[in-house]
Amino acid sequence: MNEREAPSLATHGDRDGSTTAPVAAVRSVTKRYPGVIANDGISLEFRSGEIHVLLGENGAGKSTLIGILAGMQQPDEGDILIAGQPVKIASPRASLELGIGTVFQHVLLVPSITVIENLMLGGRWWQLLTREPALKRFRELSALLGVEIDPDALVGRLSLGEQQQVEIMRALWRGEKVLILDEPTSMLTPQGVHDLGNVMKRLRDKGVAVILITHKLMEAYEFGDRISVLRLGRVVGQISPTTLAGMSEAETTDTVIRMMFGTGAEHARDAEALVGRGRQAHRSRAVDRSGLPRFSVRGLQTAATRGECPLRDVGFDLWPGEIIGIAGVDGNGQKHLADVLAGQRTAIAGRIELAGHEITRDRVPERRKHGIRYVTDERLGEGTVGAFSVATNLVLKEIGADPYWRRGLSDWPLIHEHAREQIRRNDIRTPSERTMLSNLSGGNIQKVLLARELDAEASVVVFNKPTYGLDLQNTRLAHERILASAERGLAIIVISTDLDELLEISDRIGVMFQGRLVGIVENSADVERRVGLLMTGAEAA
C-alpha cells in the first residue's frame, strides 16, 4: 500500500481548553510483529469524563495498542504515562492495579463458574473465598451500570449481552479510572448496542475515561466525545469534542474519510465499505422467483450439544441468483445452521431439498457432489490445514477424487499446476503454491477458501462470517465475489453478525433467534427496524 502523506496530525479544532492532565497517555508507541508494524509512533491522550473513540479498519493497529495498555504486550519503543508519570505495564495484573480495565472482543469469562466467582478471580491462591465483600462491590457496580444480573448464575448460561455486562464489571472491579472496550458491539442486537451506549455515558458522567475501539463510523459518531482515526498503525487524524459537537454525521463521515484516504478518488470504494449503510444503495436487482426454489429447507432441528445453541425450527426457500442474509446475535444457532446445511451435522428432524431432490441424509461428500459449498468462519480452525501447503489446501475437499487422484494415488504435479492456476486467477499473494498456508495473511487465506469453494460446479454456497477480521480492501473483494456469484446464478446464504454487511448485499434477510429462523423480510426501506425487532425475539415484524 502506498504511503500517502497523511493529513497533519494537528487535530481538527485543537485543544478544547481542558486543563486537567490526561489520566492516561501513550507517547510515540511503536510495536512490530514479523512482517508488519502494528503500531507506528502512536501518541494519544485519554481524559477522564470523556469517551475517546479509536476508529479504524481491521488491521489498523487498534487491538495492539489496547493489548499494550492491558499489559498483554510490551511496546518496542515509546512510553505509557499514567497521570503524567511514565510506567511499565508488565502484566495484566499491573494494568489492573493501575486502574485500567479492559473488555476484550472475545468474552474472557470462565463459563463453568458463577458470575460472582468470575468477578472474584484474581485473588491470591492461599486466600479463602469470601462472598460478602464481593457481593457488596457487585451491587455497587450493578447500580453504577444500571444492570441486573444474578450473581450466582453460571456464566455459561448467560446471554452474550449479559456476559458483556459482567465483563465490564470485571474491568471496573478494582477501580474505575480507565475502561477500554474493544469492539464491544459486534455481539449485540441494535437494542443491546443502544443499552451499551447508555452504560458508557453513565460511566463517562461519573468521571471514567472510556476508550472505545470500533471500525463502525456510526458508533464513533453516536457515542464518541473525541474521535482518533487510525490507519495502518498510525494516527491519521483526530476530531476534538468541541469540533465533533458541531458536526453532523455526514460531515463527520467526510472528515474521517479524508483523514484516512486523502481526497483521491481511488480509495472511494474502500471508504464506502467503511461507512457501509447509509451510503450504499440497497440491492435493487429483482430475483426471479417464478420457478422452483433451488434450495428448500423445512423444520430443521438439531441435537443440543454442550455450550451451543441447537436448531429448533428453521425453514426457508432460496432461488437461483438470490442472496439470503441470516442475521442474529452470535450464539442463536448460526453455527449449527451452517453445519447442517453443509452436511457436517445431521438434523434430527426436518427436510432439505435441492432442486426438488431430498438431500437431508446426505453428508458432506454427497452434498459437495450436488454443488453445495461452504465457506466457514473458522478459516484456520476447520477451513484449512495450516501446516499444509496452499496447493494441498486447494484440493482438501477432493482427496481421492479424479483427476488429482487416480486409483488412490496422488498426482502431485497436477495438484501443483492447478494451484498455480488458482493463485493467478484469484490474486492470492503467496511466494509459491508450496508455501505453508498459515504463513499467508488472513485476507489471502480467505481468498484460498473462496477459490476452493466458488468453483465451476458450485450451485448453492453458504458463507459464514465471510469478512470477519478482514481489512477494508479484502472485505470489499469478498462482497464483490459474493455478488458476482449471485449474478452467475448461484443461490447464496450469508450468515453474519454484521448487519450492515447483510443490508448491503442481501435480497432478503432472516433472523436467527434461539435456534429459530423467526422471520424473513425483504431488504427494502423499512428493513433495519424490522430486523432489529426480530433480533429481540418479537415475532413477525
Added chain:
Amino acid sequence: MEALLTEAFLTSLLFGAVTAGVPLLLAGLGEQISEKAGVLNIGIEGMMLFGAYAGFVATFYSDSFTLGFLIGGLGGMLVAAIVAVLCIRFGLNQIVIGIAVTIGMEGLTALLHFFQFSKTYPRLSQAPVLELPGLSQIPVIGRALFSHNPVVYLGVIMVVGLTWLFRASFVGLNLEAAGSKPAALDAAGVSVTRTRAVAVLATGFMAGVGGAYMANVGAGLFVPFMTGGAGFIGIVLAMLARGRPVWVLLGAALFGISLAMTTALQVAGINIPTDVVQMLPFAMVMLVLVVFARHSVLPPALGLPYVRGDR
C-alpha cells in the same frame, strides 16, 4: 465358595485393598490437581517411581519411615519440576515429555538400584502401624481398615481436605480457570504459568509419597519398575472422577480390591494363577472406561500450553 467368606480371606482382602489402593489414591488425587489446571501429566508414573526409590533409600539409611515419605515426596516433586519447566514454562508437548519422564525414571531408578543394591537386595523392617483406638478392635474390618501406616489415614484426610479446598478457596477457583479458560485467569492478573506449575509440583509430591508407600510399606523393598502402571491407573481415576476427590477414593478402593485379589485368594486356599489375577485390575479399568466412556469430562484447555496473546 465358603472359603471366600472366611474372616481370613476378607481381612486379607480388605487389608490388601487398602495397601494397594493408597498409592492409587495419592496418584489419582495428584493427577486430579494437574488435570483441573489443564495439564495432562503422563509422567506421573515416573514421579511415583523416583519417589519410591528416593523414599526407599532415605528410610534404608536413616531408619526413619517419616523421612522416607518426605524424601519420596520431594523426589517426586523434583521430577515434577522438570515437567513444569519443560512443559509449562517452555510449552513443550506434554505427551512427549510425559513419555520421556516415565521411561527415563524407569531406567534411572533401575540403574541406580543396580549400582547400589543389586548385590544385596535389602529389605526394610516392618513399617510402623498406627492402630486407631477402638476402631481397630472391630472384628474383620478393624484389623483390615484401621491398623495401617499413618500415611493411609493422611490420604483419606486429603480427600476431605482437597474437596474443601476446591470449593472454599482460591485454589479451586484458580485451578478451574487455568484448566477451562486460562486467558480469563491471565486477564484477571493471576499467572497461569505459576498456577499450573504449582499444580504439577503438588502432583509430583503426592505421587512421590505414593511411590514411597509402595516401596517402604507395601513391599518393604525397591524393585525396578515396581509401580507397574499405578500412575496410569491414577490418571484413569482422575479422568473419571470429574473433579471430585471422593470419586478418586472410591475408584482407588475398587482397584485396590482387584489388586489385592491374588494374595487374598491364596490365603483362602484358592489357587488361581497369578497372571490371571494380574489381568484383573487392567481389565476392570477397561470395563469401567467402556461403561462410563461418555461420562468422562476433561477440562477444555487440557494439554494445551497457554501463551499470552495467542488468539
Added chain:
Amino acid sequence: MSVETEAEVGGGSVSGQVAKEIQAATVRVLVPVLLALVMGGIVLLLLGKDPLAYYGYVVKRGLFSWGGLQETFTRMAPLLLIAAGLIVAFRAGIWNLGGDGQFLLAAVITAALGPALIGLLPRALTLIACMIVSTLVAAAWSLVPAILKARYGVNEIITSLMMSFLGTSFANVLVKLFFRDPGTTVPQTRNLPVEDRLPRIFDTTIHSGVLIALAVVILVHLMMTRTAFGLKLQVVGANPGAAVHAGLNVGWLTIATFALSAGLIGLGGSVEILGVWGTVRADWNPAFGLLVVPLVFLARFNGYAVIGFTLFFSALMIGGESAARRVGVPQHYVLVLVALLLIFLALVEYLDHLRRRRLKA
C-alpha cells in the same frame, strides 16, 4: 510435533535456500542426539563408569564386529515394523502407546501357531499364515481403544496403555497355561526349529524378516505421501476439525489407523519369533514399543530417515546388551538415553521454532 512440510518462505536463491534447509535439518537431528549422549555420559560418570569406554564398546560391538553387525541388522526387523506402525498412527494424530501389548500378543500367537502348522503345511505357507493371523490379532487388540476414541472421544493414550498392560498379562497367561510346552522345565511355548524359521540371507545369521521390514517401512512411507488414504490420515492428524469439514469419515479413519498401526507392530512381534527366537518364554517382554517413539520423531515421520535412525539405535541396543555383561552398565541405561533423546528433541524443536519466528520478523 511438527509434521514434515514442504519448502517454506525465505529470501535468497533457491540453491541457497535448499542448502540452508539441509543445514538446519542436520542440526535439528544431530544436536539432540549429541546432547543426549553427552548428558547420558555424565550420568555414567556420576555412577562411576567411563562413558567413553562404554560408547566405544557399544560402537565396536554393534557396528564394527561382524557378529555384532549381523545382530544389529537382525534387531532392526522388529524395530522397523514398530516404527512403521507408529508413523501411521502419529501422522494421524493418534497416540498408539499400546505397542508392547500388541507386539507380545502377536508373538505368542505366532509361537503357538508355528509349531502347530509346520507339520501340516510347507514352511512358506506356515510362515505366511503365522504372520497374517498375528497381524490380525494385534489389530483386533486395538479395536477397543479405537472405538472408544472414534465414538466417545476417549483419550487413546490411557486406553492403549491399559490394553498394553492387559495384553502383556494375557500373553503370559497364554504362554503359561494354554500354549505351554509340556516338555520344558522353564515355561515357554513349543519351539519352532531353526530350519523352519524365516530363511537366512545368504550366509549370514540375518533373517529375511529384515527385508520384509524394510519393504514395509518404505511402503508405509509411500502410502503416507503418495496416496489419498495417507493424505486423509494426515488431515485427521493435523486438524480434526478440517477433516470433518472436508467430509472425511473421521471415525472410520481412526479405527482403520489404529488397526493398521497395531497390525504392523504385531507383525514386528511375529517376525521376531519367526526369525530369531522360535519360542516365547514366560515373562519375556523386550518392551520395544516406547523405545521407537523418539526415532520416529527424529525422522520427522519420514520412512527413509527412520531406517537410518533405526540402524544406529539397533547398534546401540546390541552393543548395550553386550556391554551389560562386559562393561557393567545394565541395559536400563538405554532407557535413560531414550528419555534424554526425547527431551532434547523437543527442546531443539522449540528453539528451532523460536528461530523461525524471529527470522520472519
